[in-house]
Every structure is written in C-alpha cells, then in structure tokens.
Amino acid sequence: MSALLSVSDLSKSFGAVVVADQTSFEVAPGAAIGILGPNGAGKTSLFNLITGALRPDAGRIEFQGTDITAISAAGRCKLGIARSFQVPHPFEGMTVFENALVGATEGAGLRGHAAEAHVLDVLEDTGLMPKANQRAGGLTLLERKRLEMARALAAKPRLLLLDEIAGGLTEAECSALIATIRRVHAGGTTIVWIEHVVHALLAVVEKLIVIDFGRKIAEGEPRAIMDSAEVKEIYLGVDPDV
C-alpha cells in the first residue's frame, strides 16, 4: 500500500525546545487520522512542517510518493495539501467569497466560472453561503472557523489538515462541524485532525496518533489508544496507579 503522506524521522528544534523528535508516520489515502497531545507537544509545528511553513532540521516528507521536503509552501498547496489554523487567519479585508476564491484559483488552479462554482459549492457545504459577500474581518468565531475550512477545501486538497477547529465552539456548533467534516471525508478527502475536543475527534477518525515533546508515543485504534495507561498518564495527566 502506498501512503498519501509519509513522514519519516522528522526532527525540528528551536534551541533547546524540541518540537519534532524523529517523528515517523504514514497516512493512507482516504484515511482520517487524529493527533492528540498536551499543549506544546509539537502538534501545530508538525502541521507547519508538513505544509512547508517550517523547514525540518532532519527527516523527510513524502506526498503521493514524491519527496516534498524541499518544496515551498505555495508549491505544496498546489500539490494538494491544505490546512486550517487553530487561530483563524482570514484575509480580513476580503469578502468570504473572495477568501475562498483565492484557494480555488491559486491552490486548485481553477479559472473563471469553474472556480466560482466550486467556491459556491464549498460555501454551501460549510454553511457560509449567507455570509458570502461579507468582509471576513467581521465574522464571528464559528464563521471564521468555517471559513478556515472553506478556504482550505476550496483549494481541492487531497490532504486536509485541521488544527483544533472544534475548540471554543458550543455543543450544537460542534455537531454541525462534525457533520461537515464527515461529509468532506466521505467525499474522498484524506484528513489529519489535531483536536483537544476528544469526542469530536473520535466521531470522525479511524486512527489516533499521540505525541508528546515532539515524539510519537502511541499510534493505533482510537478506543484502544484512549484506554491505554500511557496516554492517560501523559496526555490526560492521570496517574495510572490511582
């Protein structure tokens, strides 16, 4: 089986702070993988390494069998890797529609009506249609989170990286978001999702990876991982002896 994304022996540190320590894992095409870990474990840095915002000190990243370690962030987006940010970063001065259109034209390489039609589909899917002509700077938190996903989806990614997209949402908003993510996954997009809202994560993913201090400490079937003593101790801060 050839993996869609393959990360091997990836290392990165800022001075004494290690954000990735010989991390290796593979993501199969069509998979949905969750990444758990305490704050500062290096989850977001891992995304930064995969998207090309950070350069690794060592290791290798392969996408669809090609080494992309040396490819720019813009180039990786064109290949099919898109992400959403934990703290939403819309192009504030542009409308919601225009934000997504940047992803469709630059990332997915669509032109004219094809780009616009695709953006409208994405906005419909993410529930942003009523806000299409509003400036992104004036959106609420939920809308901004949806826009993060809409913009990433507009780039027609093969691999969608979601960074704590459920954090700070109400229960109802969270359920709506889970439904959207499931729909995207069912449409064939491979998903890697960092999330602290564990129940949201478990509702979607088929596999969990746990990292701490930049090091992968567990990987496997979600329930088994959540029940393992190691994860309870390191991630949830529970002493397994108690």
Added chain:
Amino acid sequence: MTEWINAVVQGILLGGLYALFAAGLSLIFGVMRLVNIAHGDLIILAAYMGLSTTVMLGVHPFLALLIVMPLMAGLGYVLQRGLLNQTLGPDILPPLLVTFGLSVIIQNALLEIYTADPQKLSGGAIETASIPVGGLAIGVLPLLTFAIAVGVIAGLQWIFYSTGLGRGFRAVSDNQDIAQLMGLNKAHVFGLAMALALAVVAIAGILLGMRTSFDPAIGGGRLIFGFEAVIIGGLGNLWGTLAGGVILGVAQTIGGKIDPGWQLLAGHIAFLIVLAIRPNGLFPRIEH
C-alpha cells in the same frame, strides 16, 4: 476672477500628473509595504527612455509608450525578484536603504549617459493646442493627462477588485504567510505588482517629459509630489490618491498665482495642513 478660476482648473489638471506619480508608489506600498525612494528617479528614467525611443525611431512620445511601458514593466519584475524581494522583511530599513541606493545609481547613470542638460519630449502640435471654455483656454495636453490619470486609476481599481491578479495582491497584502499556504508565490506576486507600478511610472514619465523639461536630478522632487498626493488622499485608496494629487496641484497653482515663488511652498503647506488635521489622509481606506 477668471484668472483665479483658471489657476484652479490648471491645478486640477496638474493634479492628474501628480496622481500618476503617486499611483505606482501607492500600489507598491499597499501590496508589499515597500517605500520606494527610487520611484521619482524611475519616472525620470522612463522619460529618458521615451526620449531615446522618440529620437531613434522618430515616433511621437505617445507611440514610444508602446516600447517604454513593457520595458519598464519588465525592469520592475526583474528588479523586484532580483533585488527588492531580498530586502523585504520585518525590518523596514533595508528596503529604504536599498531603494535610496538605487535612486543614486539611476541618477548617476542617467547623468553619465545623457549629461545634465535639460531635455524635453517633443509632442508636436498637441503641446500648444487648447480648447476655449467660457473665457478660459484649457490645454489639450493637461486635459489629456488628467483623462489618462483617471483612466489609469480606474484600471488599477478594476485590476485590484475584479481580477485574479488583484485578488492575489490583496491576499498577499493582507497576510503573506497564509497567502503562501493558499498557493500564492509571494515573490512572483510582488514582481507582478512592481511590474504594474513601473508600467504606470512609464506613463507618468512620458507625460512629464512632454509637459516640462527634465534632467537627471529632478526625480527627488517628483517623489515628494507623489508622496504628498498619496498621504493627502489617504494610504491605500487609489481614488483618494487622485484627489490628493488634485489638492496638491490646486494648492501649487493658487500659490503660484499669489506669488510665483510660492508655488512649491503652497503645495507643501497644503500637505502639512492635511497631515496635521487628518494624519491618515482625507479619504483613508476603511479597514477592520
């Protein structure tokens, strides 16, 4: 009374030229937060390129634009990707210093090639033609300059808000890092922005050369007029830049009407008054 009305009308038309000086400056600052100190010298460079083209090919300056515009645009792209992109970063000092150096280099290169003798582009009959309007004689060339300025600003506005290229400019201007992650090549987008700015500079240079005589040393003055027009109008607002140019132009002609020695001073005073009362300019772009 007619004399005063005449001064105002001439000032408005002069403002068109200043808006053309300013448009490229405004575009570059808006997209990449680069203050281009060499902007005025690039205008003069374009005027000299127009001079060489008209002399060598024996064509009208307006036809020379067909050659000077693509040349300046190409120069802009190469300059941005080869030099200026390397200076951009969190520190605003390197681009200032490098473009200042560029300004000195352009001035001295022009001095070496064309000497310090004032030159002028010969526009022929159009330079002296005028249209009588209710007791005033409105020059065809200034009127045409103003019309071109309006056209250029409208064109830039259209590019910015209705094309994929403009969306790229705005996305990169809004958040460079995210734009990169969305598939935009920042270096290329900046190159295109500089190419567009220098294409406008080419128009400004040719029109300047037809209006007045020029020599290698006058770039600095054009830079100041451009800056003043941008700041009076409000940063990031292209129509505001046109208004800024007009206000500067009218202040200068009225000042010149009171006393010929006051022409430049009156323009600077108008600028200082606006800066004191409305530091963000008269028509700042509504943001956030």
